[in-house]
Amino acid sequence: MNILYIAALSLGSIVELLILCRLMGYRQLSQMSMFDYVNSITIGSIAAEMATSLEDNFFYPMTAMIIYAAAVIFLSWWSSKSIYVRRIITGKPIILLNKDQLYEKNFRKAKIDLNEFLTQCRVSGYFDLSQLESAILEENGRISFLPKSEHRPATPKDLQLVPGKDALVANIIIDGHIMTQNLKVSGKDERWLMHQLSAHGVSDVRDVFLATCDLNNQFNVYLRSPSDQAPDIFT
Template identity: 50%
Template sequence: MDLIKIAVLSLSSAAVLFILTKLMGDREMSELSMFDYITSITIGSIAAEMATSLEDDFRRPLLAMVIYGAVCFVISLLTCKSITLRRFFEGHSLIMYQNGKLYNKNMLKAKIDVDEFLAMCRVNGYFDLSEIHTAILESNGKLSILPMAKNKPVTAEDLNLNPEQSFPMSNVIIDGKILKNNLQWAGKNEIWLEKQLSAQGIKDIKEVMLATCDSSDSQLNIYVKLPVVSKNDMFQ
């Protein structure tokens, strides 16, 4: 009975965690601020206690989870409306490097040493500080870099070119199923899709693992399910 109870409570805590995470927003999963990080750890710890507790009353950890989630939700709303509260709970950006100067006090404030800073620069693709004009540590812990003008990638505007605006590719088929809303957004219909599949030799839509459509030039890119497993590993 104890094992069954643990299994039920584990599933229940996972469901509550999922609901609370959705209410608190997608930022909770991708770009955690210090407050989000603390709240996530606390809620996770309570959920683990709820899942493994064999006491009859599981409502205490459940109530604590809901309260933490509600507090985080309310604070998220307040920080959207108040810059002062936003700075207090989420922090603010710090200049780590600018125009050939390292700001050691800001590094100390962020608890980042020179080696860590250089590693973050390398992750962003900069191995030489002379290529960087400004490096800013954002409140989510990521480093934003403004390169020197001479090291910026060349753009079409720099070359006095005027290319046509491209649009996001629409996924119109995934795992053999037509995504009708995406197909409609791309300005196409199922009749057009069937003709395109037939023109590319696709007889059964279930053979298609992914199909994307470019609304600007009506090009359909098809990726079929391969019946064999590739034995070549270029990374080993």
Template identity: 50%
Template sequence: MIEVLSVAGISLVSLVVLLILTKLMGSKQVSQMTMFDYVIGITIGSIAAELATELEQPIQPLVAMIVYGLVALGITIWTEKSLKARRMLSGKPIILLDKGVIYRENLKKAKLDLSEFLTYCRIEGYFDLNQIQTAVFEHNGKVSFLPKAMQRPATPADFSIQPQQELLQLPLVLDGYALPQNLKRMGKDETWLQRTLSKQGYHGAEEVLLALCDGSNQITVFPMHPPKGPESAGIE
């Protein structure tokens, strides 16, 4: 029983330290990680798992985990301040295709073969390479594409149209609870919210799953319990 409690206690400690280190190092999606970030993340996770089951000398893996985290934090700060360090650790973007020319040597630098490159093109919707002006391999492993001018989607600017700028929607009700801070940011209060919900047939925030409001005071409400119907049975 004592051993089980020890494992539980050490696991909680490793989890807390892991969360603190994650906050210090910053949050990135896996697709945005550099190779260094990825390796450090795996290493710290492995040490944390080892720490959870290390009963005899738990301090050693704990210290190792903290050291890895602090070194990663130091390198992050270093790369933010030094362009040379950033290029050395993160790498530089590599042009794979430009003006109808595929650069084979750059494909080798990016560790890509032609089949993989064509796969990236198809994923982004380019089944015809003639539609691409430039393709760039980014340091996070993604490929960015610049379409040719005649292939890019038309924008309002192309037609000299000036559409009204859309504004960010803020949630005012979440899981049946009103959000006073967001109401304040919108210049509203709970009385206004209650009145607005009443106009749409709701007796209060507890009947609302999600309510969103934009800068023009247009509110979109999703009910907590939508009416049952054929759609509720799912899609066959």
């Protein structure tokens, strides 16, 4: 009976976690700041307590999760209204390198050593610090690099080119199912879709794994593979 009870509580805690994370926003799922990290591990710990509660007090951790999530939502709202509060909660960027000057004091403040900094430089493709104009430690713990103008990649503007505008791509068939809303937003209808599939030699929508169309009417279709095993070209 205890096993079934724990299973029910575990499922309940998962559902509550999903709801609370949705309310708190997608930042919980992306690169987290220190504030987001503390939120996640705290709510996760409370959820674990709820899932393994063998007594009849599971309502207490469930209530604690709701109160904690409400506090997080309030602090997030408050920090969006006040720069001072935002700096207290999430911190602010720290300049580690600027104009060929490494700021040792900021390294100590950020609790990051020089070897770790150089590793991050190499991971980002910069093996020579003289190629960098600035390096900034962001609130989420990642380092942003600004290369010097002579070392940054050339852009179409540098080459005096005028490329065509990029366009959003709509997924109009996914796993053999027509995404009606996406098709409508792209300004197309099923008649147009069937004509495009026919032009690509496709007679049945169920044979399509993915079909996309951008705002420039570029249509791409990917058929289901006859085998789930991808070819091994690296042996």
